[in-house]
Amino acid sequence: MPPGPWKSCFWVGGLLLWLSVGSSGDAPPTPQPNCADFQSANLFEGTDLKVQFLLFVPSNPSCGQLVEGSSDLQNSGFNATLGTKLIIHGFRVLGTKPSWIDKFIRTLLLATNANVIAVDWIYGSTGVYFSAVKNVIKLSLEISLFLNKLLVLGVSESSIHIIGVSLGAHVGGMVGQLFGGQLGQITGLDPAGPEYTRASVEERLDAGDALFVEAIHTDTDSYSYLICDHMRAVHLYISALENSCPLMAFPCASYKAFLAGRCLDCFNPFLLSCPRIGLVEQGGVKIEPLPKEVKVYLLTTSSAPYCMHHSLVEFHLKELRNKDTNIEVTFLSSNVTSSSKITIPKQQRYGKGIIAHATPQCQINQVKFKFQSSNRVWKKDRTTIIGKFCTALLPVNDREKMVCLPEPVNLQASVTVSRDLNLACV
Numbered sequence: 001m002p003p004g005p006w007k008s009c010f011w012v013g014g015l016l017l018w019l020s021v022g023s024s025g026d027a028p029p030t031p032q033p034n035c036a037d038f039q040s041a042n043l044f045e046g047t048d049l050k051v052q053f054l055l056f057v058p059s060n061p062s063c064g065q066l067v068e069g070s071s072d073l074q075n076s077g078f079n080a081t082l083g084t085k086l087i088i089h090g091f092r093v094l095g096t097k098p099s100w101i102d103k104f105i106r107t108l109l110l111a112t113n114a115n116v117i118a119v120d121w122i123y124g125s126t127g128v129y130f131s132a133v134k135n136v137i138k139l140s141l142e143i144s145l146f147l148n149k150l151l152v153l154g155v156s157e158s159s160i161h162i163i164g165v166s167l168g169a170h171v172g173g174m175v176g177q178l179f180g181g182q183l184g185q186i187t188g189l190d191p192a193g194p195e196y197t198r199a200s201v202e203e204r205l206d207a208g209d210a211l212f213v214e215a216i217h218t219d220t221d222s223y224s225y226l227i228c229d230h231m232r233a234v235h236l237y238i239s240a241l242e243n244s245c246p247l248m249a250f251p252c253a254s255y256k257a258f259l260a261g262r263c264l265d266c267f268n269p270f271l272l273s274c275p276r277i278g279l280v281e282q283g284g285v286k287i288e289p290l291p292k293e294v295k296v297y298l299l300t301t302s303s304a305p306y307c308m309h310h311s312l313v314e315f316h317l318k319e320l321r322n323k324d325t326n327i328e329v330t331f332l333s334s335n336v337t338s339s340s341k342i343t344i345p346k347q348q349r350y351g352k353g354i355i356a357h358a359t360p361q362c363q364i365n366q367v368k369f370k371f372q373s374s375n376r377v378w379k380k381d382r383t384t385i386i387g388k389f390c391t392a393l394l395p396v397n398d399r400e401k402m403v404c405l406p407e408p409v410n411l412q413a414s415v416t417v418s419r420d421l422n423l424a425c426v
């Protein structure tokens, strides 16, 4: 398997919701005649805002109902005692219904007993990006008027969860701000960058917009390295809703520091509960009050269900060296390999890194090492190093979890050395 594209997450503090398990049946729903669907616009007529609210209830998850006024809501199966999840899509370049939205709604309703409302602003979201951006304030006002109707029916502000995709995330932020940050939760799935990277907190999704705000980024604005696709955040979230495997992320100051193995545990500031993607209450962070704003990172595979198992890898030199030492470490299980480079700075005894592996650590049966020669290629480098190799599964909340190879490893420059690795299943 090729090394998976990475993703980073940015979560911010506040409070919120609940989770239950669901598995998605992938049978496509049969279209039902009396169900409402998204509009389709075209490039030339689609720039004026025309909003529809489509309600989906657990008893009939593939049939949208158009709800506008309180009377529609009362006759629709909307249940004010359940939580309400509002999905807001982003810019639609071709004025079409988002391809992911049916599956998203279905999976959400399987995962939790809630009212799901899809906000269709296909009209208004198309044309050129900037005309969509111009509609954001008006759209946010229309959504807040709609939410006020739900409050009249007895819905509590804290039971409302907005899930906004791309530009829809900033719409969610603006709606949240109109409610003074008292809505339960906002989830931003790859909040859009263009026009927003330098926006003020009034204009963009920020930590104050709800009791609990999370943003999941799978793309960046700096194209210095190519990362996964913008829409990956949506598929990652669907995968988390299906609850196939835990997508846990680790607090760290930067992605680089995370890869260098400098962020290994969940102590600070989460007191042992690193956040997870999905519907777990407060992302699974069990502390009160929540920290104000924390960046967390994780690596993913390139296809669903995306989860990886992160391991710390360490190499301890027996003797100090006068130059940096680079060692490539590779984990192998029956059908997967994954690698990382450990750099031991000169005059230091040890270096570390992170390997993300698609199968659990106990299925890894071999580890390979290659001490990278620093010499010119045409001159054979006979330098050897001796050292100790250790590994531990993240989070390393306890150094006692470290497992070391029983014998020292002897490495000659550019020669690959293999060792068996027998790690217990956790």
Ligand SMILES: *[C@@H]1O[C@H](CO)[C@@H](O)[C@H](O)[C@H]1NC(C)=O
Residues within 6 Å of the ligand: 079, 080, 081, 082, 113
């Ligand atoms: C609303 O949901 C609650 C909790 O699941 C349930 O007890 C109640 O019967 C539902 N109300 C209606 C009208 O379906």
Ligand SMILES: *[C@@H]1O[C@H](CO)[C@@H](O)[C@H](O)[C@H]1NC(C)=O
Residues within 6 Å of the ligand: 001, 334, 335, 336, 358
């Ligand atoms: C590797 O093999 C295991 C079991 O044989 C399988 O469940 C898993 O999907 C495979 N992984 C990949 C990435 O092919």
